[in-house]
Amino acid sequence: MRNRLRSNARIKIISFLSAVVLWMYVMAIVDPEDTKLFEDIPVTVTNMQELEEDDLVVYPESDLVTDIYIKGKLSDLQKLNKDDIHIYGSINNPIEGKNYLYLNVNTTKQVSHEFKSDFIVVKLEKLIHEKKDINTNIVGEYKNDVDTVALQQSTVNISGPRILVEKVNHIKATIQVNSKSDDNFIQRVKLVPVDANGDKVMGVSLDTRSMNAEVTFLEEKNVPINIQSQDDAEDVKSYELNPKEINIRGKKSLLNKINYINTEKVDLSSIGMSKKVNLIIPNGVTSEIKDAVIKPKDEEGLVQRIVYDKDEVELKNNSDDIKASDLNIPDSINVEVQSDTTVSKSDITLYIDLEDSYDENKEYTINYKSDITFKSIKIIPSDVGK
Known part of the structure; x- marks a missing residue:
């Protein structure tokens, strides 16, 4: 038995060595x-x-x-x-x-x-450079309250393959307005090249990837409502409105020119006890109130409105020769008086006392003088300057 095992092992060793020799022969010779x-x-x-x-x-x-x-x-x-x-x-x-x-x-x-x-087909495009306009995209809860957005620059230089650059319609700058304050604020915005559908165009380079945007909000102002009659001869002073004034919102430059809001022309003879009348809201201005109720008022409560030009405001103690425009006096000043008698413009003189020394950072009150004693008098606006 032992001799048989030795014989099998010897055969296996010889077979393995033969295979190695054969492989070496093939690799070395063949x-x-x-x-x-x-x-x-x-x-x-x-x-x-x-x-x-x-x-x-x-x-x-x-x-x-x-x-x-x-x-x-x-x-x-x-x-x-x-x-x-x-x-x-x-x-x-x-x-x-x-x-x-x-x-x-x-x-x-x-x-x-x-x-x-033997070859590969390669497509080449011309690398071109173009200037594209930046368009702002305002989003967020208070987007409708934004007046202006001022960017550091209005255009951006872009470069890339011609086929891609020609796809770019403009550069989009998205402004997030999720809070509101009385002051301007500055936001860093990302610039994104987009096509005519507003989709981002990949593969082009911008010389500026982001920039600062200064955001200003629309302003608000309370102004009286003015009754307009179809017949100019009708006495609108015998009627009153509810509300008497409204809050309007718009650009500061536009609000500065508005001192009252007119009603649509109304036939006063058709009012009876009361009548709802629409308000004429100027373009670029918004208000939550669109109409008012007009009704006759008691004679005791007669209120008269007189409109003065800015040149009719006297500047007293004007040693520095200040002009009305220096004080930002509006083109028209409304004076509302309550009196038992009819009042005309000649009965009231408006003036501003400059106190011998003009200060551009100071507000000045519009005062009046009259020989008539009024139940009440209101000057709109009451202060100017700054």
Whole structure:
């Protein structure tokens, strides 16, 4: 039994050594040739600098790769990997559009090669530069309260392949307004190139990616309501409104010109006890109140309104020769008086006392003088300046 086991072990050892010797013989003496396919080998464009100097870029951007067959001794192929294969080519006489990149390869001398295709089709686009307008896009809870948005600049230079730059309609700057204050605020906004549909255009470069935006809010102002009669001869002083004044909102420059809101022209003879009348809200101004109720008033409560021009306001103690425009006096000043008698403009003189020294940072009160004793008098606006 023991002799039989020794005999089997000896046979196995001899068989193993025979196989090793045979393999060494094949590799050392025969070493057959074989062909191996290497896929997705990167391709280098050797004249890329020339393309850049001609303002040409590869578009659409993609990894330039190709497949290659390598033929050689089996032993050499087993040592070869993708990193040992360097494929390159140049684009001769490059133009905008379709070009051919003819391929070459560097690898070991012991092998030969064959490409699936000797060239790659490469599309080139002209690299162009253009100036595009910036459009603001205001979003957030208080977006309707924004008056103006002032950007650091109104345009941005962009660059990229012609086909992409031509897609850009404008540069979008989105302003987030989720809170409101009386003061202006500055927000850093991101600039995004978009097409005509507002979709982002990828693949273009901006010389400025973000900038500051100064946001100002619309202002508010309370103004009286003025009754307009269809017949100018009708005495509107015998009627009153509820409400007597409304709050309006708009740009500061526009509100400064508005001292009252008119009703639509109304036939006073048709009022009876009362009548609802629409208000004429100027363009660019908003108000939550759109109408008012007009009704006759008691004679005791007769209120008269007199409108003065700014030049009719006397400037007393005006040693510095200050003009009405320096004090921001509006074009018209409303004076409402309550009196038992009819009052005319000649009965009331408006004046501002400059107290011998004008201060541009100070508000000045519009005063009046009259020989008539009024039940009440109201000057709108009551203060000017600043």
